[in-house]
Amino acid sequence: MKTRLLVAAAMPAALVRAVNNGLARTPQMGWNNWNTFACDVSEKLLLETSKLLVDYGLKDLGYQYVVLDDCWSVGRGEDGYLIPDTTKFPHGMDGVADELHKQGFLFGMYSSAGEMTCARYTGSLDYETQDAESFASWGVDYLKYDNCYHMGRMGTPLISFNRYNEMAKALKKTGRSILYSLCSWGEDYVHTWGGSIANSWRISGDIYDSFSRPDDLCACNDPANPACVAPGTHCSVLAIINKVAPYIDRGLPGAWNDLDMLEVGLGGMTEEEYKAHFAMWAALKSPLLLGNDLRVMDATTLSIVNNPAIIAISQDPKGRAAMRISRNLTVPKDEFGVGETQVWSGSLTNGDQVVIFFNAADEDLDMSASLAELFVMHGPGGSADEVKQDWTVRDLWGSEGARMSKADAQAVLDAKSDAERSSVLKRANWYNATEKPYAKGLEDGDERLFGERVGTVKAGGRLEARVARHAAKVFRLQSAGGKAGASKGSSLRDEL
Ligand SMILES: *[C@@H]1O[C@H](CO)[C@@H](O)[C@H](O)[C@H]1NC(C)=O
Numbered sequence: 001m002k003t004r005l006l007v008a009a010a011m012p013a014a015l016v017r018a019v020n021n022g023l024a025r026t027p028q029m030g031w032n033n034w035n036t037f038a039c040d041v042s043e044k045l046l047l048e049t050s051k052l053l054v055d056y057g058l059k060d061l062g063y064q065y066v067v068l069d070d071c072w073s074v075g076r077g078e079d080g081y082l083i084p085d086t087t088k089f090p091h092g093m094d095g096v097a098d099e100l101h102k103q104g105f106l107f108g109m110y111s112s113a114g115e116m117t118c119a120r121y122t123g124s125l126d127y128e129t130q131d132a133e134s135f136a137s138w139g140v141d142y143l144k145y146d147n148c149y150h151m152g153r154m155g156t157p158l159i160s161f162n163r164y165n166e167m168a169k170a171l172k173k174t175g176r177s178i179l180y181s182l183c184s185w186g187e188d189y190v191h192t193w194g195g196s197i198a199n200s201w202r203i204s205g206d207i208y209d210s211f212s213r214p215d216d217l218c219a220c221n222d223p224a225n226p227a228c229v230a231p232g233t234h235c236s237v238l239a240i241i242n243k244v245a246p247y248i249d250r251g252l253p254g255a256w257n258d259l260d261m262l263e264v265g266l267g268g269m270t271e272e273e274y275k276a277h278f279a280m281w282a283a284l285k286s287p288l289l290l291g292n293d294l295r296v297m298d299a300t301t302l303s304i305v306n307n308p309a310i311i312a313i314s315q316d317p318k319g320r321a322a323m324r325i326s327r328n329l330t331v332p333k334d335e336f337g338v339g340e341t342q343v344w345s346g347s348l349t350n351g352d353q354v355v356i357f358f359n360a361a362d363e364d365l366d367m368s369a370s371l372a373e374l375f376v377m378h379g380p381g382g383s384a385d386e387v388k389q390d391w392t393v394r395d396l397w398g399s400e401g402a403r404m405s406k407a408d409a410q411a412v413l414d415a416k417s418d419a420e421r422s423s424v425l426k427r428a429n430w431y432n433a434t435e436k437p438y439a440k441g442l443e444d445g446d447e448r449l450f451g452e453r454v455g456t457v458k459a460g461g462r463l464e465a466r467v468a469r470h471a472a473k474v475f476r477l478q479s480a481g482g483k484a485g486a487s488k489g490s491s492l493r494d495e496l
């Protein structure tokens, strides 16, 4: 009980020294072009994509930032200000911003805290004031700020902090609300200082479209590895999860660990792998930025990224990431020697608990965890009140019902008119977070956010499930007494 109060007492919003610009109270959601298009960017691409985000109901599920990555400028003018590439963006960046705002989106742009960006366009180092002024004057709402060509200004947390803080101060000075997203690849312990100046910080080298394949370019997936000289680029879903696990608790409302943009729909993983990737990013409170080409999206992809029960975990108002409570390395391994299972557990705003059985072993396995393990954060050795009650178990993917059917997803994609499409979404009774924000839906007990009921766990019991190879089971445990029946311990935490 004492431990619990201490943990809770550290959390009141007023004492939290996060960037405090009021943005990203839940992890930001949107789309970024990089994973599919890299430098092949244009006004046309951004606006075609934003239209599809609306059409497919994704904007109304919360995907509200359209983020342009690298390769948009032609350099810096005599006056010291960046010049947009008007071949790619004929109406200028302000033209793009205006159009996106009209459609109800927020607009993100990119630069690097270096002399050049990663694709070797002009960077913002030592021009922070001018560039922040440009972003603000164009109507930009989000800045992804990279780490390439930093001219040696890294190596200790303070050096990196100071370099990134220059842009934080410059953005603040403009008076415009601009979400500040650091992309310093986990260097210089950014998880210990990123939250003081930014809304999110990347914790690893770039993700690539692989579930678990190790790659030397992601040398730092094992921090003890002496070859870990750079965060690298080819980081698998598993490598990123293992990197962030020891400091997953650093995320808090307004300031999040960023596990990098989503690969769902790019083709390198199976459906189950993509479902696991998406659910882990949601439960670990990473920003959720789609990275696929929406113009060629298939029904499988849509029915993964539009699952409101999973998104509600990401957007849960409590803003606490799930934590890893166990890891088993004694499981069948693949040809690279990779294989493990993990159990993650986290508390949600209404006293519910999200539990993920993550199977990165090379075989289907029976996995299980006792209530004592799942609620270990609330009291060790089975002492938590939560262990002494019954729980209803809900599967957030479900067989059918939690997730949009492939047939409906296909009908959304194939619809020939807006009217036809909205009638499909209406018939499917699809969730609309513009109409009913997740916080309200959770409070109301809106069934669409709670998945499919699959069983119960009795007081003192175990949660058990068969989990396919390279897949995750994602459960929401609800106190069997109903929401009002949450234990005293839960309500105590919720008040704080
Ligand atoms: C969601 O609700 C908003 C507000 O009522 C509405 O404007 C929008 O069209 C709805 N979206 C969908 C996909 O039905």
Ligand SMILES: *[C@@H]1O[C@H](CO)[C@@H](O)[C@H](O)[C@H]1NC(C)=O
Pocket: 328, 329, 330, 331, 332, 365, 366
């Ligand atoms: C790890 O997983 C294997 C394979 O499922 C199982 O036999 C073993 O008991 C597990 N170890 C622990 C400590 O749970």
